[in-house]
Amino acid sequence: MIVTVTMNPSIDISYPLSSLAIDTVNRTDQVTKTAGGKGLNVTRVIHDLGGDVVATGVLGGFHGAYISEELNKAGIKQAFTSIKEESRDSIAILHEGNQTEILESGPTVSSEEQTTFLETITALLQQADIVTISGSLAKGLPTDFYQKLVQAAHTEKAHVLLDTSGESLISVLEGTAKPFLIKPNLEELEALLGQRFSLSEMETLQNALSQPLFEGIEWIVVSLGKAGAIAKHQEAYYRVTIPEIKVVNPVGSGDATIAGFAYGLSQGKTSEDLLKLSMAAGIANAQEKQTGHVDPANVAAHFNNINVKKI
Ligand code: ADP
Numbered sequence: 001m002i003v004t005v006t007m008n009p010s011i012d013i014s015y016p017l018s019s020l021a022i023d024t025v026n027r028t029d030q031v032t033k034t035a036g037g038k039g040l041n042v043t044r045v046i047h048d049l050g051g052d053v054v055a056t057g058v059l060g061g062f063h064g065a066y067i068s069e070e071l072n073k074a075g076i077k078q079a080f081t082s083i084k085e086e087s088r089d090s091i092a093i094l095h096e097g098n099q100t101e102i103l104e105s106g107p108t109v110s111s112e113e114q115t116t117f118l119e120t121i122t123a124l125l126q127q128a129d130i131v132t133i134s135g136s137l138a139k140g141l142p143t144d145f146y147q148k149l150v151q152a153a154h155t156e157k158a159h160v161l162l163d164t165s166g167e168s169l170i171s172v173l174e175g176t177a178k179p180f181l182i183k184p185n186l187e188e189l190e191a192l193l194g195q196r197f198s199l200s201e202m203e204t205l206q207n208a209l210s211q212p213l214f215e216g217i218e219w220i221v222v223s224l225g226k227a228g229a230i231a232k233h234q235e236a237y238y239r240v241t242i243p244e245i246k247v248v249n250p251v252g253s254g255d256a257t258i259a260g261f262a263y264g265l266s267q268g269k270t271s272e273d274l275l276k277l278s279m280a281a282g283i284a285n286a287q288e289k290q291t292g293h294v295d296p297a298n299v300a301a302h303f304n305n306i307n308v309k310k311i
């Protein structure tokens with residue numbers, strides 16, 4: 001079983017407008033509302049691929065109930081901790097080729113709610129061999145909260161796939177329990193290391209992954225958008241290149257990448273196939289209108305067109 005963790009889920013609201021008028025009323029009848037937050041995108045894609053997945057995290061208020069209902073409708077198993085404060089909205093206004101976003105910081109999780117969540121995930125981890133942790137922490141949770149989750153997963157011998165950035169990533173990297181995989185995109189890696197990389201100098205990027213900060217992490221996948229990925233597995237390095245595609249909506253492709261990897265791991269795939277499956281899921285997500293959704297037939301078709309080269 002795969003457990004996905006989303007500590008700050010949201011209702012993702014998208015308003016496509018032909019133009020955005022400032023300081024006046026904008027009307028639309030074309031709204032879409034979906035259960036969002038990076039971890040829920042991962043969940044949906046694992047479910048689309050046919051994986052056995054349970055979503056956990058915290059949900060609160062009417063927004064929380066809506067998210068829970070959306071997961072139910074999709075037939076996705078869930079084990080969320082209820083919190084007092086309201087889960088958030090994330091608003092994207094799509095206008096004139098631009099994406100203007102308004103992102104609420106979301107609810108504060110109390111220390112009692114934290115304890116309840118930790119009890120829930122500890123129970124889930126006893127039945128899970130893979131756990132994905134994605135996105136930002138809700139307010140009220142300590143910076144080292146993900147490190148606590150990684151430790152709990154280690155105790156239960158579950159593999160942790162971690163996709164976060166900033167302080168919560170640094171805290172995990174500096175901790176004693178290491179995740180099985182991290183998946184920074186290029187921007188996140190640059191922010192983490194305070195260094196710029198050029199795609200024409202892959203060697204510099206490759207060298208960056210061998211620093212002591214990453215010691216003990218089995219897999220590092222640096223996703224590079226349409227340029228594919230560079231990956232490190234133990235002492236081996238891979239350059240993964242992907243076909244050129246017509247993009248519909250690339251938001252959530254990183255989450256689909258994590259989902260593809262988690263699903264592949266649950267199926268006992270080889271290193272090369274794990275990379276192919278994760279890239280194929282990322283590409284297939286970029287070809288869908290809905291964020292965090294793939295057509296498994298499309299994933300299978302892309303799988304055969306991905307090139308994995310040891311470097
Ligand atoms: P994130 O969403 O975390 O920023 P990326 O943008 O690197 O992650 O996307 C993750 C993966 O999804 C890429 O490695 C690639 O396989 C696929 N992908 C993303 N954007 C594109 C694109 N424009 N064309 C083709 N594949 C893409």
